[in-house]
Amino acid sequence: MATETGAPVLSARHVVRHFGGLYAVNDVSFDVRKGEILGLIGPNGAGKTTMFDLLAGSLPPSGGDIVLGGASVAGESAHRRIGRGLGRTFQIPRPLANLSLLENVMLARQGQTGESLLANFLHPFRVVAEEKAAEEKAGELLELVSLSRLAHEPARVLSGGQRKLLELARVMMADPAIILLDEPAAGVNATLLEVIMDRIREINALGVTFLLIEHNIDMVTRLCHRVLVMASGQLICEGTATEVARDPRVIEAYLGGAA
Numbered sequence: 715m716a717t718e719t720g721a722p723v724l725s726a727r728h729v730v731r732h733f734g735g736l737y738a739v740n741d742v743s744f745d746v747r748k749g750e751i752l753g754l755i756g757p758n759g760a761g762k763t764t765m766f767d768l769l770a771g772s773l774p775p776s777g778g779d780i781v782l783g784g785a786s787v788a789g790e791s792a793h794r795r796i797g798r799g800l801g802r803t804f805q806i807p808r809p810l811a812n813l814s815l816l817e818n819v820m821l822a823r824q825g826q827t828g829e830s831l832l833a834n835f836l837h838p839f840r841v842v843a844e845e846k847a848a849e850e851k852a853g854e855l856l857e858l859v860s861l862s863r864l865a866h867e868p869a870r871v872l873s874g875g876q877r878k879l880l881e882l883a884r885v886m887m888a889d890p891a892i893i894l895l896d897e898p899a900a901g902v903n904a905t906l907l908e909v910i911m912d913r914i915r916e917i918n919a920l921g922v923t924f925l926l927i928e929h930n931i932d933m934v935t936r937l938c939h940r941v942l943v944m945a946s947g948q949l950i951c952e953g954t955a956t957e958v959a960r961d962p963r964v965i966e967a968y969l970g971g972a973a
């Protein structure tokens with residue numbers, strides 16, 4: 715279980731993002747503490763995915779700052795942030811359908827020597843050794859997410875739930891310190907959901923911090939040490955899953971959204 719005192723690994727500081735006149739994220743500040751599994755919930759259109767895009771660097775903020783591992787990264791590309799230990803999965807995973815699971819995972823590694831033509835020429839043995847090491851690591855990650863049986867199958871054979879597990883293995887390939895998961899339970903059957911939750915717990919026990927967006931409240935309650943609630947672009951509440959579920963502001967936000 716994460717401690718309340720974990721230092722922040724990722725912080726949003728007065729983050730704003732507007733699309734024309736629509737403030738999708740409006741002055742949001744929070745810390746993700748080292749070692750915790752933090753939930754981010756809220757009604758449709760609350761600004762959760764936009765917040766992820768801002769944290770991961772796929773969208774520039776209109777204002778405010780993002781601090782990752784103690785450094786301001788608001789002006790850095792998504793790629794640079796991956797290099798700093800931030801991993802992110804997408805709401806709709808799009809693996810390369812005709813490549814094997816193993817190849818899909820291997821492609822997610824960072825900064826291999828073989829990426830450079832010159833290095834291929836100067837250090838062919840190092841490149842071969844790195845390839846072998848990467849293949850081994852990808853194989854171990856597929857085992858971690860219970861997909862090793864399908865390692866050599868093309869990714870197109872996977873179910874929606876299995877694609878989410880493949881995403882988790884892909885993201886782990888870059889050795890992230892923190893992983894942002896966008897709706898890991900959406901479209902996943904109950905059995906696979908248990909597998910996904912077990913894997914998140916195991917990876918968390920290895921020291922990886924999580925921030926996850928999820929509409930499945932049962933999953934949030936069972937998995938998250940702490941929960942943030944967004945509505946209409948703002949952070950309206952934070953606490954344990956039980957605390958936020960009975961907060962009048964949260965109830966109002968969900969009822970308002972349903973009306």
Ligand SMILES: Nc1ncnc2c1ncn2[C@@H]1O[C@H](COP(=O)(O)OP(=O)(O)OP(=O)(O)O)[C@@H](O)[C@H]1O
Pocket residue numbers: 733736737738756757758759760761762763764765
């Ligand atoms: N690229 C964009 N251009 C214009 N408006 C956008 C854009 N992206 C998001 N929005 C708007 O910003 C608001 C927040 O959207 P966002 O996708 O962040 O919500 P969400 O909390 O992730 O919702 P859901 O639970 O349905 O996924 C919505 O009103 C949405 O229509």
Ligand SMILES: [Mg+2]
Pocket residue numbers: 762763764805
């Ligand atoms: Mg969303």
